[in-house]
Amino acid sequence: MSESTMVRVRGLSKIYERGGEQLKVLSGLDLDLAEGTFEALMGPSGSGKSTLLNIIAGLDRPSSGTVEVKGEDISRLSESALATWRSRTLGFIFQSYNLMPVLTALENVELPLLLTKLGGAERKKRAEIALRIVGLEQRMDHYPRQLSGGQEQRVAIARAIVNDPAIIVADEPTGDLDRQSADDILTLLEKLAKDMNKTILMVTHDPVAADRATKVHRLDKGALSS
Amino acid sequence: MIPFRYNLRSILARKATTAATAFGIALVVFVLASALMLSAGIKKTLGASGRADNAIVMRTGSDAELNSSFDTTSVGLVLAAPGVKRDDKGAPIGVGEVVLVLALEKLGDPGITNVFLRGVPETALAFRPSARVVSGRAPRPGSDEVLVGKRLRGRFKGFEVGQSFELRKNRSVSVVGILEDEGSSYESEVWADVDTVRTGLGREGLVSSVRARLESPAKFDAFKASVESDKNLGFEVTRETTFLEKQSEGVSIFVTALGSVIAFFFSIGAMIGAMITMYGSIASRQREIGTLRALGFPRWQILVAFLLECSVLSLFGGALGAAAAIAMRFVSFSMINFTSWSEIVFTFEPTPAILLMSLMFALAMGVFGGLLPAIRAARVSPIQAMR
Ligand SMILES: Nc1ncnc2c1ncn2[C@@H]1O[C@H](COP(=O)(O)OP(=O)(O)OP(=O)(O)O)[C@@H](O)[C@H]1O
Ligand SMILES: [Mg+2]
Numbered sequence: 385m386s387e388s389t390m391v392r393v394r395g396l397s398k399i400y401e402r403g404g405e406q407l408k409v410l411s412g413l414d415l416d417l418a419e420g421t422f423e424a425l426m427g428p429s430g431s432g433k434s435t436l437l438n439i440i441a442g443l444d445r446p447s448s449g450t451v452e453v454k455g456e457d458i459s460r461l462s463e464s465a466l467a468t469w470r471s472r473t474l475g476f477i478f479q480s481y482n483l484m485p486v487l488t489a490l491e492n493v494e495l496p497l498l499l500t501k502l503g504g505a506e507r508k509k510r511a512e513i514a515l516r517i518v519g520l521e522q523r524m525d526h527y528p529r530q531l532s533g534g535q536e537q538r539v540a541i542a543r544a545i546v547n548d549p550a551i552i553v554a555d556e557p558t559g560d561l562d563r564q565s566a567d568d569i570l571t572l573l574e575k576l577a578k579d580m581n582k583t584i585l586m587v588t589h590d591p592v593a594a595d596r597a598t599k600v601h602r603l604d605k606g607a608l609s610s
Numbered sequence: 611m612i613p614f615r616y617n618l619r620s621i622l623a624r625k626a627t628t629a630a631t632a633f634g635i636a637l638v639v640f641v642l643a644s645a646l647m648l649s650a651g652i653k654k655t656l657g658a659s660g661r662a663d664n665a666i667v668m669r670t671g672s673d674a675e676l677n678s679s680f681d682t683t684s685v686g687l688v689l690a691a692p693g694v695k696r697d698d699k700g701a702p703i704g705v706g707e708v709v710l711v712l713a714l715e716k717l718g719d720p721g722i723t724n725v726f727l728r729g730v731p732e733t734a735l736a737f738r739p740s741a742r743v744v745s746g747r748a749p750r751p752g753s754d755e756v757l758v759g760k761r762l763r764g765r766f767k768g769f770e771v772g773q774s775f776e777l778r779k780n781r782s783v784s785v786v787g788i789l790e791d792e793g794s795s796y797e798s799e800v801w802a803d804v805d806t807v808r809t810g811l812g813r814e815g816l817v818s819s820v821r822a823r824l825e826s827p828a829k830f831d832a833f834k835a836s837v838e839s840d841k842n843l844g845f846e847v848t849r850e851t852t853f854l855e856k857q858s859e860g861v862s863i864f865v866t867a868l869g870s871v872i873a874f875f876f877s878i879g880a881m882i883g884a885m886i887t888m889y890g891s892i893a894s895r896q897r898e899i900g901t902l903r904a905l906g907f908p909r910w911q912i913l914v915a916f917l918l919e920c921s922v923l924s925l926f927g928g929a930l931g932a933a934a935a936i937a938m939r940f941v942s943f944s945m946i947n948f949t950s951w952s953e954i955v956f957t958f959e960p961t962p963a964i965l966l967m968s969l970m971f972a973l974a975m976g977v978f979g980g981l982l983p984a985i986r987a988a989r990v991s992p993i994q995a996m997r
Contacts, residue, residue: 434996438993438996441904443904443991443992443993443995443996444993463909464908464909467903467906467907467908467992468906468908469906470904470905470906470992471905471906471907472906476901476904476905476995478901478995478996480897482897482898482901482995484616484898484901485623485898486615486616486619486620486623487613487615487616487619491613491615495613495902495905496905496906498611498612498613499905499906499907543905555996
């Protein structure tokens, strides 16, 4: 496993303006994420964990500072270039799974591949493989409402890895799950980092979940401490 | 691309709102398609009996047979003109007829309505090969026997085979057959012997029009020049097809315009309905759309997907409205003909062009109604996925 830096954040600030009032959420923080590591981000509510995650994931833009991913400064990318970049580099796991309710598990997993040039048969094959990795090959044709929360989150993980991204971001992926399902998800994330060399950044409130990560970052008052 | 089934199933998942929106669109398309079908039906009815190789001769300045009148002796003169086709025995093929309106009592609802009465010579049926007697038999020449057009059958007192009615007081005629002619306006007429009509209604020695069969449609100009050359006679020659087109023009334009105006105003309502539905649908799917954006789907694909969604929704409605309009073909519609003030019965005529046009109209409503909501969907931030 190489120890090269996947994500390098320098001097990152984020200031929200609300009714003329400025709210400084992140103030000049630095963060490095090494390739193939599973890292957790903790901190009190409102400390800016999601804000940081969103900026690293190219969903939001910093007020100042740089975010380099594989040496590329993503804050310079245009809106549409950023969308393409996300589809190639990132996998997303959300607290409330965010599956399309009208699509089956397989169709949901296939979604990111619709932005590639792959043909239908190849897309289906890859989606099936991703579902097999999360242990849901028996549930391919089920709709989200026919699955348990834990199963839905596993489908979401399959969707996050189907385009083989370098980085996976997860904002409280176990927040809505019971202990057993949460453990299954965490085991899966560990495996993705170890076996598939994914760089994973997970926001969590749960110390048990954070313990499973290789490294824990703590965010408070706009700054990080490890 | 965002898979089409995503939008299709999203529509189907919201059954109640989808049905309500589609119903609004269906109503508009129904109104539009019905008006166009009625207009087509009017054109067909009034224009069906026309032939390019028939010329119709009337008094100059009379735009309808009803207003035209000239001497019987001119019939021979007209038919002797160059270009008129002749039968095996060398006799020119043509008919001189008297046209009048009769005020008759309607069956069922009280009131008097005008009916077209055509006084025809013995050869009238032979002159029009598409016309035939479908029930009963042809009248004997020179008798008091009449044919009743299929569409008038049973609408007036005495209009059944074997019954009789009065041309005027104490002048009774008996119905011996029913006339059918491929849906033309002859089906809204009563045909009686030309002499019976003349003597019965005081038109001795007069005809309203002469129809002449030409050797070919190309002979029309020569025939017209010859017949119109004698200004003293004061004849005007028109091709039968042109004549009938002119008769139907006014009514069908009126119906088309009326239907289009109603459909236009309804369509504004239906479009607003579609817009509200789409806005609601998009508002409740903010997180879904944000997720698509986070996964990397560009704005334009979101825009296209939601435009498509609204278009499909409208096409559902359009298809429903068009289907209901097609069912109107089983309805017949009686209307006063403005040129003769007599009753003509029309049917709705669904044509592929009308159905296609109705669906295109529904599609246009979907695109215009869905545009603003689709733009809003395209502007959803990917951060919405995290909320
Ligand atoms: N778009 C926005 N406009 C203004 N303020 C915002 C916006 N987004 C977040 N904030 C504020 O920034 C701060 C950090 O929010 P953020 O969601 O990053 O916190 P968090 O650490 O993820 O909290 P939680 O644990 O509750 O999810 C909060 O005070 C929040 O109200
Ligand atoms: Mg958060």
